[in-house]
Amino acid sequence: MGLVIPFDEKSSESGLERLAALVAQDMNRVNQTILARTGSDVAMIPEVAKHLISSGGKRLRPMLTLAAAGLSGYRGEGHVKLAAAVEFMHTATLLHDDVVDQSDMRRGKLAARMLWGNEASVLVGDFLLGQAFRMMVEVGSLACLDVLSVAATVIAEGEVMQLSAAKDTQTTEDAYLAVIRAKTAELFAAACEVGPTVATRPKAEIEACRAYGMNLGIAFQLIDDALDYGGQSAKLGKNVGDDFREGKITLPVVLSFRRGSESERAFWKRALEEGQSAEGDLENALALMKKHRALEDTVERARHYGAMARDALGIFNDSPWKKALLDAVDFCIGRAH
């Protein structure tokens, strides 16, 4: 039942490596900053923060900030703290998400809330968000503070939207897109936007980087949602079917529901809305997704946004930075092997 996407494996595997190599030196400083800024006399804070931060996310978002700053010819020091702030905002969101979703696992490890309780997850998330803003203030760019503070509210709005739409099988593709734009893509967009912003580049370049990040983020989340029904569990650190068990309405479900028969829709309603799970439900869901090509078309949609991300960078001259950012698009979509 694995999802197989016809895609040039080599390019997708090398994609993030090129980016990683380009930003390697700066990423070292970002990682040092992250470590230093999770410090607190209150012992539980570094414990919880390090549990999550050391559990090996790809650090994709801070890499995007560094690369967007590089693309913009930035020569200052602010991009390091901004990248660390972006990662802290992401980490805070993960901590709060786990409480909201009542998740047991995160990145292949027990979720922080399982080890320290919901309380610690809420409060350490708040601490990291506070530290993110402190770092932005230290950089001193009100324009960057504007971008990232707007992102913080939009992300929260997206999460609440998702909550309101939860377990509603009638959710439209547009409503689903509005949620993932806000809860995921907005931070990708902001992460990219602060690069040219801190470099005080012209508006057109700032908007191009923002558009690149926004579309990349949408593609990223679409692939994530497809992988939840067919990815390799170990790599993602979560199990196939987690979204299904939580009654999350993602695009594979939206497409299967809308393309399905009346009896199939009754199945989706029972399984996702009424929370009456039965033996074999996940297998049935996967079979229906295969029948309606829901996973393949979710990836196809991701390709569409990937293409938009690539075109957004069209106004920039060729450079190693631009090449790395273009490759990152391939990486995000190529994960769906």
Place this chain on the structure above:
Amino acid sequence: MGLVIPFDEKSSESGLERLAALVAQDMNRVNQTILARTGSDVAMIPEVAKHLISSGGKRLRPMLTLAAAGLSGYRGEGHVKLAAAVEFMHTATLLHDDVVDQSDMRRGKLAARMLWGNEASVLVGDFLLGQAFRMMVEVGSLACLDVLSVAATVIAEGEVMQLSAAKDTQTTEDAYLAVIRAKTAELFAAACEVGPTVATRPKAEIEACRAYGMNLGIAFQLIDDALDYGGQSAKLGKNVGDDFREGKITLPVVLSFRRGSESERAFWKRALEEGQSAEGDLENALALMKKHRALEDTVERARHYGAMARDALGIFNDSPWKKALLDAVDFCIGRAH
């Protein structure tokens, strides 16, 4: 068993009225800002936010920001958004606190988490925090952003500290003070500090306002903790003994434990640490507090910090603003009737 403090009732009742009258016009604008900034296309956000915001807190913190700006001769417009940001930070903390404490009630109404769930409380709190930072960015004072972003992290640290110290009857008075400085007094201090900061007053005045707020905040929390064992339930919107039932170690407990016999300490340990509650436990706790004058001396400690708050304002010339801020100290302590 009610707590009776020998205090001039008239001055304590008029205390907040003088302050309220002085800032009335600005507070109208703060309230309009608060209302406008809880707006969102995501319907649940204004619902949850308005439930809490309209439930009638005293708005003490934003009043302090306005008064500190008045004391500093500030002539601009930034103080209104800063005051609204301070109230949003406070509201976000309340929403997250209720999840952490698993509280049923808040300000005499059902806690938001009881009506919309923990998820909404976490996420709407995040939204309000994001909006708070957006408003600060709009004011454009990096110095104020610095003060309030530091406060955001310190408050979260204080909450985690409280979590770590929870149910530990060996908690010292100093450890308790460190918690309430961080979780409560820091926001009072920041609320007062941004007044002279946005007015770009000299460092001595900024520090004086900060010290006033810090000591006022400590006094405020001490009285709150005393009232939990003897206040009028309706006024506070919570029930006598809530802290006791949650196993919170506040100063009345710290003093009773340290002044008590071995058998009394065994009682506190059983009731607060081991969570084995028995019929009559609260009555017994109240009797022990009376025996050891724990509530009276908690109020006495509050008076000490109140006196420090008053003296901190000594460098300012007499003015209606100064008089109102001095009266606010009387109000905070005079609540303990």
